Amino acid sequence: MGAVVAVLTLILLAVVIAVVSRPLFTAHTPRDPSELDDSQAPARSELEVAREAKYREIRDTELDYRTGKLSTEDYDAVNGALRAEAVEILDRLDALDGEREEPDAE
Amino acid sequence: MALLGGACLVLALGVCAYGICASIYGVRAHRPEFSESGRRSVYALAGILTVAFLVLELAFLRNDFSFNTVADTSSTTTPTFYRAAAVWSSQEGSLLLWAWLLSLWSSLVLFLTRKRMREVSAYATAILLGFGGFFISLMIFYATPFATTNPAPADGVGLDPLLRHPSMMIHPPMLYSGYTLCIVPLAFGMGALLARKVDAEWIRATRRFAFAAWLFLGVGIMLGARWSYSELGWGGYWGWDAVENASLMPWLTGTAFLHSLMIQEKRGMLKVWNVSLVLATGTLAIMGTFLVRSGVLSSIHAFGGATLGVPFVVLIGVLVIGSIYLVSSRREMLRSEHRLDSLLSRESVFLANNLVLVGLCFVIFWGTYFPLISEALTGHESSVGPPWFDRYTVPLALVLVLLSGIGPVIAWRKATFANARRNFMAPVLAALITLTVLLLAGVSAGKPFAIAMFCCAAFVLGSVGQEYWRGVRVRRAIAGEPVPTALVALVKRNRRRYGGYIVHIGIAVLFVGVAASSSFQHVSELSLSPGQSTKVGAYGVRYVRPIATITSQSDKAHTGATMSLGAVLDVSKAGKHVATLSPSEGFYDSGDPSEGSVSHLIGGQAVSHVSMNSGVTRDVWSAIAPDISTPRLQRIMTIANRTIPYIRPDEGMIALAVLEREYLKAPPPAQFKLIVSPLVLWIWIGGGIVLGGSLIALWPAPSAVRRRVSVRARSRAARDLARA
Numbered sequence A: 001m002g003a004v005v006a007v008l009t010l011i012l013l014a015v016v017i018a019v020v021s022r023p024l025f026t027a028h029t030p031r032d033p034s035e036l037d038d039s040q041a042p043a044r045s046e047l048e049v050a051r052e053a054k055y056r057e058i059r060d061t062e063l064d065y066r067t068g069k070l071s072t073e074d075y076d077a078v079n080g081a082l083r084a085e086a087v088e089i090l091d092r093l094d095a096l097d098g099e100r101e102e103p104d105a106e
Numbered sequence B: 001m002a003l004l005g006g007a008c009l010v011l012a013l014g015v016c017a018y019g020i021c022a023s024i025y026g027v028r029a030h031r032p033e034f035s036e037s038g039r040r041s042v043y044a045l046a047g048i049l050t051v052a053f054l055v056l057e058l059a060f061l062r063n064d065f066s067f068n069t070v071a072d073t074s075s076t077t078t079p080t081f082y083r084a085a086a087v088w089s090s091q092e093g094s095l096l097l098w099a100w101l102l103s104l105w106s107s108l109v110l111f112l113t114r115k116r117m118r119e120v121s122a123y124a125t126a127i128l129l130g131f132g133g134f135f136i137s138l139m140i141f142y143a144t145p146f147a148t149t150n151p152a153p154a155d156g157v158g159l160d161p162l163l164r165h166p167s168m169m170i171h172p173p174m175l176y177s178g179y180t181l182c183i184v185p186l187a188f189g190m191g192a193l194l195a196r197k198v199d200a201e202w203i204r205a206t207r208r209f210a211f212a213a214w215l216f217l218g219v220g221i222m223l224g225a226r227w228s229y230s231e232l233g234w235g236g237y238w239g240w241d242a243v244e245n246a247s248l249m250p251w252l253t254g255t256a257f258l259h260s261l262m263i264q265e266k267r268g269m270l271k272v273w274n275v276s277l278v279l280a281t282g283t284l285a286i287m288g289t290f291l292v293r294s295g296v297l298s299s300i301h302a303f304g305g306a307t308l309g310v311p312f313v314v315l316i317g318v319l320v321i322g323s324i325y326l327v328s329s330r331r332e333m334l335r336s337e338h339r340l341d342s343l344l345s346r347e348s349v350f351l352a353n354n355l356v357l358v359g360l361c362f363v364i365f366w367g368t369y370f371p372l373i374s375e376a377l378t379g380h381e382s383s384v385g386p387p388w389f390d391r392y393t394v395p396l397a398l399v400l401v402l403l404s405g406i407g408p409v410i411a412w413r414k415a416t417f418a419n420a421r422r423n424f425m426a427p428v429l430a431a432l433i434t435l436t437v438l439l440l441a442g443v444s445a446g447k448p449f450a451i452a453m454f455c456c457a458a459f460v461l462g463s464v465g466q467e468y469w470r471g472v473r474v475r476r477a478i479a480g481e482p483v484p485t486a487l488v489a490l491v492k493r494n495r496r497r498y499g500g501y502i503v504h505i506g507i508a509v510l511f512v513g514v515a516a517s518s519s520f521q522h523v524s525e526l527s528l529s530p531g532q533s534t535k536v537g538a539y540g541v542r543y544v545r546p547i548a549t550i551t552s553q554s555d556k557a558h559t560g561a562t563m564s565l566g567a568v569l570d571v572s573k574a575g576k577h578v579a580t581l582s583p584s585e586g587f588y589d590s591g592d593p594s595e596g597s598v599s600h601l602i603g604g605q606a607v608s609h610v611s612m613n614s615g616v617t618r619d620v621w622s623a624i625a626p627d628i629s630t631p632r633l634q635r636i637m638t639i640a641n642r643t644i645p646y647i648r649p650d651e652g653m654i655a656l657a658v659l660e661r662e663y664l665k666a667p668p669p670a671q672f673k674l675i676v677s678p679l680v681l682w683i684w685i686g687g688g689i690v691l692g693g694s695l696i697a698l699w700p701a702p703s704a705v706r707r708r709v710s711v712r713a714r715s716r717a718a719r720d721l722a723r724a
Helices: A002-025 A041-066 A072-097 B002-028 B032-061 B068-073 B080-089 B091-112 B118-141 B167-195 B201-231 B242-267 B271-294 B309-329 B346-378 B386-409 B417-440 B448-479 B483-493 B495-519 B631-643 B649-665 B681-698 B702-706 B711-723
Strands: B522-528 B533-536 B539-550 B563-573 B576-581 B584-587 B607-609 B611-614 B618-625 B670-678
Touching: A002 B002, A002 B032, A041 A072, A041 B201, A041 B242, A041 B448, B002 B032, B002 B118, B032 B068, B032 B080, B032 B091, B032 B118, B068 B080, B068 B091, B080 B091, B080 B167, B091 B118, B091 B167, B091 B201, B091 B271, B118 B167, B118 B309, B167 B201, B167 B242, B167 B271, B167 B309, B201 B242, B201 B271, B201 B681, B242 B271, B242 B346, B271 B309, B271 B346, B346 B386, B386 B417, B386 B448, B386 B495, B417 B448, B448 B483, B448 B495, B483 B495, B495 B670, B495 B681, B522 B533, B533 B670, B539 B618, B539 B649, B539 B670, B563 B611, B563 B618, B563 B649, B563 B670, B576 B611, B576 B618, B584 B618, B607 B618, B631 B649
Parallel strands: none
Antiparallel strands: B522 B670, B533 B539, B539 B563, B563 B576, B563 B584, B584 B607, B611 B618, B618 B670
16 A cells, blocks of 8 residues: 555656646747737736726716716716727827737737 | 645645745746746646545545544544535644645636736745645644544544534535635735736736635625524524634625725726735635634634644734735835716715725624734633624614615716716615505514615615616617517626626625514524423414434434434414424434443434424524433433443444433423524525626626737727717
8 A cells, every 4th residue: 555655646746747847848939929029018918908997998988878877968078088098098009019910800 | 545645745835835936936037937837836736735635535435534534523424425525624624625725726817817917927826825835834734634543443423413514515615715715816916016016907817716705705604604594503694703704804805895996997096905905805814714723712613723823823914914014015006097086976986885894894803803802901801792793783784785776876987966866766766665665564663774774775676676777778779679688688798787786686685684584583492392382473383292213314314313302393373384393403422431331322412403494574493402301311321321331332222212212202391492583585595696696797708708809900999989
């Protein structure tokens, strides 16, 4: 029984070492486009988060308006401001991306 | 196999130590391969702890009493169903469950964020592995699940009879999943502070985990309440017990966080508040585990020993001091990007909701830890009871329910009084109609808080109902869909919003059940002999005849009790039969020979098996405490103890059969607790609605999963929209 346990433990140890150490022995090749320019990645992902949040805010504001929680006057003001903010975020993303187009663009 | 389990723990600790070093080195030295290696350490940890957990689970299922844990918390007479769950009834097994669940959730979140937030993830990895290492260290140095005894005892002590309840199969894993999931946002929050990247991305990455933590904690709390109601024999579902409170506190701060994070996502506000809430929730989760496992406060739910107090106190101290340091040293970058546009806005309602939730948490924290605080200050331990908690929590709960109805009808950013007046019309009308109906129905005005809660709940139903109705109307106007299709489409397109509204309904329904059952219940505690009757509220209860069973095979409750004694009760209302109840009390083997060769068979903890008739409008609940201390029955036991040797439990069972026959022939008066509580069922229904709403809100929107449009295409579309 002791020998079986020792063998099982050694197998477990070998698997753990193989799993954990693999990145140390394989050259780091960026696969994700965002990895190509790592210095830009944090800024881009931050802007993408802001963009998604802004889109959601625009949708929520529209739903608020349509369900009678906002007057037309307030809706126009808030919606205009939100869209301007969205465009600003998109411009900043454009500036980061340059001319690069994503291959899976719809 | 214990050796393999022990080796797994040592290996796991080594992996944690390596992973922490690799992650921190990777992020500090800009060597992503080391960070990646650290992340993989978490996967390896999950694998190792899975093996360790399987080893222990198999030991329980195979009745391997060479494992001390198995011998202490299981036995051959413990039913298989409960043997499988006995793993987490022990101190050691529950620590292993904690570490295992943490490793699984950590692996999941790190896998999902593997291509994002590299710096934050690396720090989060180190913190998660730090927690894993802490619990593994406890198992290695304080309470090892793989300690063995040679030779192994022939049988074990058996599972604590109180834990032999179906909900105990899933209550601890749910609660521990909640606690461990609370650690994920904490780790990422700390990671974001350490990496000085405190934008909304870490919140987006861990939002679902925070929600899942809240959901699991909620389910765990509900299951615990159900267990308390149907197993503990006192007839309540919530007793402001220290351990109950310990699970409620992170749930409250988690609820606050789930609301306030929306403000940060949308407006870039409340960054200090949000990160503080996340850190507080994680710390409270650790404190919850500490309370259950340290034995520092007395609780009917605390199953741990006193050995783990010091390590937990050190961990909590490090967490509190570390959190305060990190938040205060990063306060400049946590400054809000915007200010509140209007006091009449959903942001304001969320802020108010946050203050109430944190206030509730503070009250509960003070009441829970008051024994420790008073002992530290005065040298005498004093505690506060349910009336103290009720005095502060009931008004706060009322405000909370009211706010959950106000939030949905107020717009983000800015609402006008004219719109608000129109939107509040239907909810206020619903509350007023409820008040009128209650007063006309003669509901006692001496219960103002209960009546206020019913009205607040009606307000919530009115406001959420109105929101659904208006949303469906909008969908129908846009797409011309029939009502059911429009309703489904509305919820599918806005899962968080409408799922959240369902949660609000569930909370309102739950509080209606709590208010009704606690304010209008009838309780009777008395002694009855067969043939005698009593009145409980509008119900008559007659003790028809005694019942008794011996041996685990015929134990009606299937809990492994050696002997069960109970009663058949006839419940009637206005002369009409309503239900037949059969409460009983189970007597278990104490395993203590000093009690006598036969007496020990029934000398363990006596556990009440509650019997109730549950309905939409009320529950009739009953528990019995039979008396076996009469001279006649005691004489049988004395003779049996004197004549039957300890090594002949089969003969002992025969003696118990004689005892059973004598009890049935001339039953002594039994003590009964009878309760008629209105609307208890709605507490569980409310919990179910909360669960359903949470799952809708938690479910990923298809658009978020699949929709990938180029940035430039979106940019053009947005500009077109802006010009339109």
